[in-house]
Amino acid sequence: MKLAIITIVRHSYHNDKYYGYAPYVREMNLWGKYADELLVLGPRQTNNAIDAIDTFYQHDAVRFFGVPNFNILTLWQVLKAVFVVPFIFIRCCYVMSKADHIHLRCPGNISLIACFAQLLFPFKSKSTKYAGNWDPNSKQPWSYRLQQAILRNTFLTRHMKVLVYGEWPNETRNIYPFISATYTEAEKMPFVKRDYTNTLEFVFAGALVVGKRPLLTIQIIEALNAKGIVSKLHMFGDGPLMPELKAYVSERRLERQVVLYGNRDKEEVKKQLIQSHFNILPSKSEGWPKAVAEGMFFGCIPVATAVSCVSWMLGEGARGILIEPDLEQAVSKIMNTLTHSNLDAMAKAAMDWSQQYTFDRLEADIKAVLEGAF
Numbered sequence: 454m455k456l457a458i459i460t461i462v463r464h465s466y467h468n469d470k471y472y473g474y475a476p477y478v479r480e481m482n483l484w485g486k487y488a489d490e491l492l493v494l495g496p497r498q499t500n501n502a503i504d505a506i507d508t509f510y511q512h513d514a515v516r517f518f519g520v521p522n523f524n525i526l527t528l529w530q531v532l533k534a535v536f537v538v539p540f541i542f543i544r545c546c547y548v549m550s551k552a553d554h555i556h557l558r559c560p561g562n563i564s565l566i567a568c569f570a571q572l573l574f575p576f577k578s579k580s581t582k583y584a585g586n587w588d589p590n591s592k593q594p595w596s597y598r599l600q601q602a603i604l605r606n607t608f609l610t611r612h613m614k615v616l617v618y619g620e621w622p623n624e625t626r627n628i629y630p631f632i633s634a635t636y637t638e639a640e641k642m643p644f645v646k647r648d649y650t651n652t653l654e655f656v657f658a659g660a661l662v663v664g665k666r667p668l669l670t671i672q673i674i675e676a677l678n679a680k681g682i683v684s685k686l687h688m689f690g691d692g693p694l695m696p697e698l699k700a701y702v703s704e705r706r707l708e709r710q711v712v713l714y715g716n717r718d719k720e721e722v723k724k725q726l727i728q729s730h731f732n733i734l735p736s737k738s739e740g741w742p743k744a745v746a747e748g749m750f751f752g753c754i755p756v757a758t759a760v761s762c763v764s765w766m767l768g769e770g771a772r773g774i775l776i777e778p779d780l781e782q783a784v785s786k787i788m789n790t791l792t793h794s795n796l797d798a799m800a801k802a803a804m805d806w807s808q809q810y811t812f813d814r815l816e817a818d819i820k821a822v823l824e825g826a827f
Contacts, residue, residue: 454488454823456484460493461561467509471515474506479508480633482512490516492548495563506718552577553577556581556582558581558584560600583604588760653683654725655684656733657733659690664736667694670688671701675707678710682788734756735756749804754773758776
């Protein structure tokens, strides 16, 4: 089988291997187990730089088709897109014509073009992993809404399984709940009660960008300490807000309360999750909040905003703490939970739910999609 993958993930080429964002590549390696050849279409790093969070495709037959990344936020970018979009469309059609199964990674500008290109191949087996927020009531860019509309339309989009995060009512017959995973069956651990009477350890794992609200996360920890709840934040990830966060921690003398690690490998984050009490992610928007599910896997109580499928993941508050993106309200909700909730029961419920979704189950689901049995 030739598997075509159309993605927005930037790729680098090093030592005869293609590298990309590790969580994405690890999942694509599962898809690749059931393909003889991978035809990957996506943007390429001009300097072939490899980040600490990148990994490579573990497949002997990878053909990469580079396309330029683009957006339409300024007049110059719109003019550039006039020339770029036809090239990407033709490139998508070529790759799709060579494939036995077409797999789109949405949403994104490149994947929007691919959504139109796949209409020309109504009889080919296809799937889409929609890694964004599928919530029909959420506020999203028009281009995301357009991709969702095309994918939902079973007259235009044929032989397509659309894999989305969470369960949503009144969807078309080609929309399927599909949960990503990080850890394997072998990595499951028995539930161990935490001591919530001493320093509370929090983990934040994510890009340091405005949408993840890392500054609010730090301020929550600062406020808890100010109210006598001794807390410590372990912040994993990097991004454009790192200098601002470092300055805030330094100016407020929070070095004992907040540790900024930058990007670290999966095992180091896992080790911290195992010994921490909470994992916190007050995002503005999410598709699948991987960091939340990873913490739950090891009995870390999630603290998160009710975006996308988070409320469903947290059992409407039975498996974690749903907060508002307001400092005072968030701190009040956390303190109320610490005082009045059975934290051991909440942590156990979080672990039991997350441990249903292992890498092994993900692989079985992917195999079923490719074989038409999902």
